[in-house]
Amino acid sequence: MLRIEHLTKSYGEKKAVDDLSLHIQPGEIYGFIGHNGAGKTTTLKSCVGILRFDSGEIYVDGISVRANPLECKRRLAFIPDNPDLYDFMSGIKYLNFVADIFGVGEKEREERIHRFASMLELEKDLAQPISAYSHGMKQKLAVISAWLHAPRLIIMDEPFVGLDPIAAHLLKGLMREHCDAGGAIFFSTHVLEVAEKLCDKVAIIREGRLVVSGPMDEVKGNSSLESVFLELEDQHA
Amino acid sequence: MLKALFKKQLLEIREIYTPKKYRGQKRKGSVGFIILYAFCLLSVAAAFVGMAELVCGPFHEMGLDWLYYLFFCFVALAVGIIGSVFSTYSTLYRAKDNELLLSMPIPPMKLLLVRMLSVFFMGFLFEAVVLLPAFGVHIYRCGTGVLNILGCLLGLISTGLVILALTCLLGWVVALVGSHTRKKSLVTVLVSLLLMGLYYFVYFRLNSLLRSLVDNAVTIGDKVSGNAYILKLIGMGFAGDAWGICVFALIALALTCLTVYLMSVSFVRLTTMNRGEKKIVYVRRKMTRRSMLSALYAKELTRFGQSPTYLLNNILGVIIMLGGSVYVWIRFSAARELVNSLLAQAPQEWLRLLTIVPGVAVSFMCSMNAVTAPSISLEGSSLWVLKSLPVKLGRAFTAKQLLHFTVNLPAALVMCFTLCALLGLNAGQWLMNLLYAASYTAFSSALGLFMDLRKPHLDWTNESVAVKQSASVAIAMFGGWALIILSCLGAYFMRRVFNIAPLLFLVPALGALALDRWIYRRGPDVLMNI
Structure with missing residues (x-):
C-alpha cells in the first residue's frame, strides 16, 4: 500500500530524514514514533506529496509520489498535526469542498457526512464557521474529511491531540474498521500506550534514521513500548 | 518592555517586505525585489512630481508657498488614509498573537502603541510618496533653508500622526459597532464604507475651499482668519515658519494622544471580545456536486x-x-x-x-x-x-x-x-x-x-x-x-x-x-x- 524506499530529505545542511525505508501493507495500522524533530512530520508530508524529497522513492499502491503525485493523492487522505482548516468556511462547506475535489457523489457524501459527523457528535455544529470551532472540533472535522472519500491509505500526524476521550476512542475504532476493510493507516504519535494497543506494526525513528521497525510484538518483546523506546533513545544518545 | 515589543513589531514589518524563504533556506533575492519596489514607488512619485511642477511656480511667485504645502498635505492625508484605513481594524484588534501577548505581563497600552506603529508605518509609506516629491520640487525650484527642511521633516511626521489618528479612530468605531452585532463581517464592511464616504464628503468640501483659495489666492490670503488661519499656519510650518511647525506638531500630537486615550479605554474588551456568531444548528439537506x-x-x-x-x-x-x-x-x-x-x-x-x-x-x-x-x-x-x-x-x-x-x-x-x-x-x-x-x-x-x-x-x-x-x-x-x-x-x-x-x-x-x-x-x- 505504502512503500518508502531510501527516503532522504534535507533542510539546508540538516538532514531531516536519512535513508529511511518502510513498507506499510493493506490491513495494517502502522505507528511511527520518535522524539520531537526526529523527522516524523517530514516523512509523513513527503508521503502525501506536500514536501519534495531529495532522494529515494515513495509508492502509494505502486504509484510513485514523485512521478504521479495527483494519482497518489487521490488514493490517500492526510490529517496534519495542527488542523489549520479554512476558517472562513463553515464545517459543511469545507466537507463539500473536499468532496467536490475528490469527486464524491451526492448520495455518498450525504451518507458519509451524516454517519461520521453524528458519530463524532459534530453534526449539529456543521453550519458553524470553522473559526468558531475548538481545536478538538477542528480535529474531528479533519477526521471526517479524511474518511469522506473512502481512501485506501490514511496518513495522520498526531491524530489524537485535542480529541476528547470519547472521540479518541471512536477514532481508534474507525482506524481498526478501515484496516479490517483492507485499507492501511500510517500515523505518528507520542502516546506510546495508544500505539502499543492499536498498532500492528511500529517504526522508531531518531534524527532522521530508522532505529527499529517491525510487528509490535517483535519490537517490544516482553517489555512495554515505552521502555523499549526509552532504552533505544539512551543507546543512541 | 516597550523596546522588546517594538523590536518584535519591526521584525514583523521587515518580514512583510523581505520574507524569508521557507523550509530553512536563507533569505536571498530580496535586493532585487527592493529595487523593483523602489522603482514602482518612484514611478508613482513621478506623477506627483508632475503635479507639483504645475503649481509650485505660480504659488511661489504669489508668495503663497504655504498654500502649496497645505494643498499637498491634504493630498497626502487622502492618499495615506485611503491606503491604510481598511487594514487598521484587523491590525489593531484581530492580530493572531493578541491573546498570547495579553497573557504576558504587558500593559495593554503598550501593546496598543506597538500595534499603532504598524498603522503609522503603512500611512507614512503612502504619504511619503506624495509629500517627498512635493518637497523636492519646491526645494529645486525655490531654494530652501534650515527651517524649511526642518518644517518639511516635522510636517511629514505630523501628517503621518494625523493619518494615524484618523485611521485608528475609524478602526475603533468599526470595532465598537462590530462588538454589538453578530454579523461582524458585514457590519465591518458597511461601517467602513460609510465612514469613508463621510470622510471624503468632508474632505471634498475642504478641497473646494482650497480651490477657492487658489482661485482668489491673493484676496482671500489677506483675509484668512479663524479656522482657516490654522490651516495657513500649518502650510507656513512646512515652509519654515517656527510657529507654524509647532502648531502643526501640537495639533498632530494632541490628536494622537486623544486617539490613544479613547482606544486604550476599550482596547482589551474589543481585542478579546467573543467573535462567535449566532449558533446555527445544521439541518441536513440535499447536497450538490460541483x-x-x-x-x-x-x-x-x-x-x-x-x-x-x-x-x-x-x-x-x-x-x-x-x-x-x-x-x-x-x-x-x-x-x-x-x-x-x-x-x-x-x-x-x-x-x-x-x-x-x-x-x-x-x-x-x-x-x-x-x-x-x-x-x-x-x-x-x-x-x-x-x-x-x-x-x-x-x-x-x-x-x-x-x-x-x-x-x-x-x-x-x-x-x-x-x-x-x-x-x-x-x-x-x-x-x-x-x-x-x-x-x-x-x-x-x-x-x-x-x-x-x-x-x-x-x-x-x-x-x-x-x-x-x-x-x-x-x-x-x-x-x-x-x-x-x-x-x-x-x-x-x-x-x-x-x-x-x-x-x-x-x-x-x-x-x-x-x-x-x-x-x-x-x-x-x-x-x-x-
Whole structure:
C-alpha cells in the first residue's frame, strides 16, 4: 500500500530524514514514533506529496509520489498535526469542498457526512464557521474529511491531540474498521500506550534514521513500548 | 518592555517586505525585489512630481508657498488614509498573537502603541510618496533653508500622526459597532464604507475651499482668519515658519494622544471580545456536486466575502467605477458639455492620445483592486490543504484569477463604456479601449499572482499584513501603475513618428501572456516548495 524506499530529505545542511525505508501493507495500522524533530512530520508530508524529497522513492499502491503525485493523492487522505482548516468556511462547506475535489457523489457524501459527523457528535455544529470551532472540533472535522472519500491509505500526524476521550476512542475504532476493510493507516504519535494497543506494526525513528521497525510484538518483546523506546533513545544518545 | 515589543513589531514589518524563504533556506533575492519596489514607488512619485511642477511656480511667485504645502498635505492625508484605513481594524484588534501577548505581563497600552506603529508605518509609506516629491520640487525650484527642511521633516511626521489618528479612530468605531452585532463581517464592511464616504464628503468640501483659495489666492490670503488661519499656519510650518511647525506638531500630537486615550479605554474588551456568531444548528439537506474548478472558485469567493479586510481593500475601486458611471449617466448632458469645453481647449496633438483615456483611467482604478496579489499569502497555515488534495495547482491559480476577473472586469467595462460615450469616441476607439481595460485586468491578475508566488508571506499575525502590507500587493499595485505610465509616455513621445495608441492594449496583453506562461509552467513547482 505504502512503500518508502531510501527516503532522504534535507533542510539546508540538516538532514531531516536519512535513508529511511518502510513498507506499510493493506490491513495494517502502522505507528511511527520518535522524539520531537526526529523527522516524523517530514516523512509523513513527503508521503502525501506536500514536501519534495531529495532522494529515494515513495509508492502509494505502486504509484510513485514523485512521478504521479495527483494519482497518489487521490488514493490517500492526510490529517496534519495542527488542523489549520479554512476558517472562513463553515464545517459543511469545507466537507463539500473536499468532496467536490475528490469527486464524491451526492448520495455518498450525504451518507458519509451524516454517519461520521453524528458519530463524532459534530453534526449539529456543521453550519458553524470553522473559526468558531475548538481545536478538538477542528480535529474531528479533519477526521471526517479524511474518511469522506473512502481512501485506501490514511496518513495522520498526531491524530489524537485535542480529541476528547470519547472521540479518541471512536477514532481508534474507525482506524481498526478501515484496516479490517483492507485499507492501511500510517500515523505518528507520542502516546506510546495508544500505539502499543492499536498498532500492528511500529517504526522508531531518531534524527532522521530508522532505529527499529517491525510487528509490535517483535519490537517490544516482553517489555512495554515505552521502555523499549526509552532504552533505544539512551543507546543512541 | 516597550523596546522588546517594538523590536518584535519591526521584525514583523521587515518580514512583510523581505520574507524569508521557507523550509530553512536563507533569505536571498530580496535586493532585487527592493529595487523593483523602489522603482514602482518612484514611478508613482513621478506623477506627483508632475503635479507639483504645475503649481509650485505660480504659488511661489504669489508668495503663497504655504498654500502649496497645505494643498499637498491634504493630498497626502487622502492618499495615506485611503491606503491604510481598511487594514487598521484587523491590525489593531484581530492580530493572531493578541491573546498570547495579553497573557504576558504587558500593559495593554503598550501593546496598543506597538500595534499603532504598524498603522503609522503603512500611512507614512503612502504619504511619503506624495509629500517627498512635493518637497523636492519646491526645494529645486525655490531654494530652501534650515527651517524649511526642518518644517518639511516635522510636517511629514505630523501628517503621518494625523493619518494615524484618523485611521485608528475609524478602526475603533468599526470595532465598537462590530462588538454589538453578530454579523461582524458585514457590519465591518458597511461601517467602513460609510465612514469613508463621510470622510471624503468632508474632505471634498475642504478641497473646494482650497480651490477657492487658489482661485482668489491673493484676496482671500489677506483675509484668512479663524479656522482657516490654522490651516495657513500649518502650510507656513512646512515652509519654515517656527510657529507654524509647532502648531502643526501640537495639533498632530494632541490628536494622537486623544486617539490613544479613547482606544486604550476599550482596547482589551474589543481585542478579546467573543467573535462567535449566532449558533446555527445544521439541518441536513440535499447536497450538490460541483466540478473541481467550480469548488476552488467557490472557495476563493467565500474567502473574499468573509474577510472584511480583503473585501474592503478590493471593492473601493469597484464602487468608485460603478458609482462614477451611474453618476455620469444621470448627469450625462452636463458631463458631456464639460468634457467638450475641456477638449476644445486641449492642444491638437493631445487629442490623439485622448482616445486612450478611458482604458487607461479604468486600468488605474483596477490596479487598486489587486485581488490575486495576496491570494497565496492568504492561504497562510492552511496551505497544506491545497497541497495535500489531488488538485492540479494550475486550476487553483485559475480560480484565483477568475475571482480577480469577477471583481474587476464588469466594473471596468462599465466605466470604460461610460467614458467612451462621454468622450464621443468612434466604434474602433470603443473597441480599443474595452480591449485595453480587459487586457489590463488580465495583466493585473497575472502580476498579482506572480508576485505572491515569488514573495508569499504565510506567517502573518493578522490578515491585513497579507492583504494590504505585503511586498507582492505593493508591487502589483504600483507596478501596474508604472506599466500604464511608461506605456503612455511611450505613446506620447512616439506620437509624431507613429500613433501607437490604438495598439497600446498589446502592452498589458503581452505582459499578461508572459506572466501567465510563467505562472502555469513554473508556478505549481514554486508553490509546492513554499
